[in-house]
Structure formats: structure tokens, C-alpha cells
């Protein structure tokens with residue numbers, strides 16, 4: 432699977448997902464994100480997890496905090512000047528040096544008591560050559576947040592070697608997309624920047640966090656991230672026994688981002704999101720750890736093994752991890768309608784945002800199945816087989832099948848509850864067209 436060349440797809444998110452799927456189920460990682468900017472701090476962040484009690488006014492942060500650990504000798508103004516490649520070096524103004532010490536001052540509370548956002552659609556954005564391809568979807572204004580992937584260091588040994596070589600000898604390759612500090616969303620849509628741990632040091636993780644969500648992005652004319660999606664990012668090395676423990680995980684990323692938020696380097700309203708793979712994670716134990724570390728929401732891989740998804744969902748609900756938010760008018764009859772109001776866990780519940788693949792062909796499904804690491808699942812293989820059979824029946828049968836599959840997935844997810852939204856991942860033209868059609872006919876309920 433690692434030898435697959437998903438680069439052709441243009442979505443870098445997919446790239447590191449491939450690696451993640453290959454690595455282990457544990458590789459699925461979370462991201463962190465923020466709902467409201469510091470300026471509009473009034474906004475919609477939910478007061479979820481028990482945060483530090485103190486509530487320093489975020490707006491009182493002196494400008495010098497823009498640069499993490501800035502020192503006179505190396506400080507070079509805006510930390511927003513950022514290289515788009517995570518594997519390349521540090522943000523200007525950040526001297527080499529260290530892990531921040533133990534969290535000292537309690538920061539502002541995580542979220543002002545505010546209204547929880549309602550039903551949420553999020554959109555996977557392409558970067559690199561695919562940057563800007565979602566314009567039509569964005570213009571529907573159906574998406575509350577847009578999620579930008581992190582550049583993986585590599586997904587194969589060959590790519591890894593190439594990445595290392597190129598970072599030594601040349602600037603980041605020709606890339607039509609702006610640096611991540613300048614990725615732009617549809618007005619009003621939250622910007623979600625993925626922070627992969629990969630082979631980064633804690634300092635490098637800090638730098639990306641601060642560059643994405645700190646003051647520097649706007650100072651440099653970019654757009655601040657409202658949300659950080661904390662993922663492991665993974666790497667082929669992870670598959671070697673013993674090596675994984677040396678690599679940073681999404682939990683490290685989450686801890687670092689939470690600490691920077693508590694210390695005021697990024698606004699207190701910045702949300703931290705994480706990821707999960709219900710197809711392969713046995714139970715929601717890993718999600719619970721992420722919730723304890725302050726995650727506000729979780730994005731999942733598409734539920735391709737439906738029974739595995741249900742088992743994972745059930746466990747997450749049993750642990751009181753989820754905050755439900757169904758679209759208006761949805762009549763989810765099935766099972767318990769109990770939203771996780773009975774949250775028993777010490778941290779606040781998370782919003783569950785379930786991945787939707789917008790699969791437009793059997794090949795797409797097959798791709799997602801291997802991406803999600805569930806090629807061994809009979810249920811997942813059946814999905815592909817069904818689509819292939821439909822394709823054998825001609826173009827129309829195939830189109831009817833994919834339309835029905837994508838609609839039914841939404842219905843099923845809604846019917847079982849526990850969710851707060853869907854993460855739409857329309858790679859490719861046909862998938863984008865599908866998503867547009869589903870928004871138009873109402874089968875994909877827009878954010879409210």
C-alpha cells in the first residue's frame with residue numbers, strides 16, 4: 432500500500448493518511464482547532480473540557496509573544512513567514528532550543544461559555560497542485576470549516592529519500608499553493624490546519640502550531656487558523672518494531688498545542704481537533720486519551736466497515752465522549768437517541784465529525800479501503816465488490832449505485848446518532864460533482 436502513489440490525487444492529506452493507515456490503527460491522530468479568532472473571541476467556542484480556571488483576556492497579549500521563544504539575536508519579526516514544508520527548518524525568530532518547560536501559568540479557560548456550534552459540515556481542501564479546486568463547493572457556504580492537510584515528510588522510502596535530498600539542496604519545490612499561513616477559506620468558514628508530528632521535534636511542532644494559529648499569520652497578511660488538527664502524520668519508519676516509540680505522536684502534538692494555548696502563544700479560542708479510524712481502532716480508548724488532553728472534536732476516516740464503526744461509536748458513547756448535534760429535521764429513530772448528555776468522563780465531550788468519502792467509483796472505494804487500513808475487512812471488500820458489479824452493468828447503473836451508496840452513508844450515520852457533523856472528502860472531479868449534487872438535493876445537510 433505504501434507504494435501506491437497517491438500524489439497523483441493531489442491531496443496531501445491523503446498522503447499522510449496512507450502512511451497512517453499503513454502504520455497502525457494507533458497512528459490515526461487528532462488535530463486541534465480553534466473556533467474563534469482572538470479578535471472575535473466572543474464567538475462560538477464551546478466550553479468543553481475542564482480547562483484552567485483563569486481567564487486572562489487574550490487580547491492583552493503583548494506583541495512580543497508573537498514569536499515563540501524569541502530572542503533578540505535571532506528574532507526576525509513576523510513569525511508568519513513560514514516555509515510550507517514541515518520538514519524544512521524553523522520559523523524565523525525561533526532559536527533552536529527547547530521544549531518549553533512545564534506549563535506554568537494557567538491560561539484562559541478553553542472556551543467561553545458559548546453556544547455550541549450546530550450541525551457541522553467540514554470540507555477537505557487540497558493543497559499543492561489541488562489548491563483552490565474546491566471553489567464551487569466553498570461557494571455553497573455549506574461548510575463551517577475547511578481542513579488543510581499537513582505536508583507529510585514522506586510516504587514511502589523513496590519519497591523520504593527524495594524529501595531529505597531536496598531539503599538539503601533546494602528550496603521547496605515549485606508549489607502553486609501559498610504557505611499554510613496564507614491558505615484562505617471561504618469567508619466565515621473556520622480554517623483548520625493540520626499539525627502532524629511525524630519526525631518533528633517538539634520545537635518544530637511548536638513552531639508550526641504558533642505559525643498557524645499565532646499572531647504571525649495575520650501580521651504577514653495571511654489567515655490565522657481557528658483550529659489545529661493534531662495528527663501523528665506517521666511515517667514508514669513507524670512500522671518497524673521499536674521505532675515507533677521514538678516518533679512523536681498525535682498525543683504529543685495535542686499536549687504541545689494545549690500548552691501553547693494555555694501560555695497565550697495562540698488564542699485561547701483555538702480549538703484542538705483530533706482524528707480517529709473507527710475501521711481499525713478497537714474501542715474508543717485512544718479517543719478517550721485525546722479527549723482527556725483537551726481535544727474539542729474528532730474527524731474520522733470514512734466508516735467503510737460499518738459494524739466496526741458501530742462498535743467504536745457505541746464504545747465512544749458508553750464512555751461519554753461524544754456531543755451529538757444532528758441536522759434540523761433529521762429523524763433519527765434508531766437506537767438510543769440519547770445524545771451524550773450523560774457525559775460521565777472528566778473531560779468535556781467531543782464533537783464527532785464522521786468522514787464521508789464521496790466515492791464516485793469502485794476504484795475510489797478501493798482506494799479508501801486501503802487508505803483506512805481495512806482491506807482485511809469482509810464488509811469493506813463487499814463495498815468494493817458491490818460497486819464493481821454495478822459498474823459491470825454500465826455507466827448508468829454505476830452512477831445510480833454510487834449516488835445511492837453516498838446517500839445511504841449519510842442516512843445511516845445520522846440514523847445512529849452520536850454525530851455532530853460530516854467531513855466531506857471529495858477527491859477528484861467526479862466526487863466534487865457528487866457532493867454538489869447532494870448539497871443541492873438536500874441529501875447532504877449543510878451546516879447550521
Ligand SMILES: *[C@@H]1O[C@H](CO)[C@@H](O)[C@H](O)[C@H]1NC(C)=O
Pocket residue numbers: 504505506507523524
Ligand atoms: C533576518 O532576516 C534577514 C532578511 O530579512 C536575514 O538576512 C537575516 O539573516 C535574518 N536573521 C536571522 C537571525 O534569521
Ligand SMILES: *[C@@H]1O[C@H](CO)[C@@H](O)[C@H](O)[C@H]1NC(C)=O
Pocket residue numbers: 440791792794795796798858859861
Ligand atoms: C475516483 O473515481 C474517479 C472516477 O469516478 C476516478 O477518475 C478517480 O481517479 C478515482 N480516484 C481514486 C482515488 O480512486
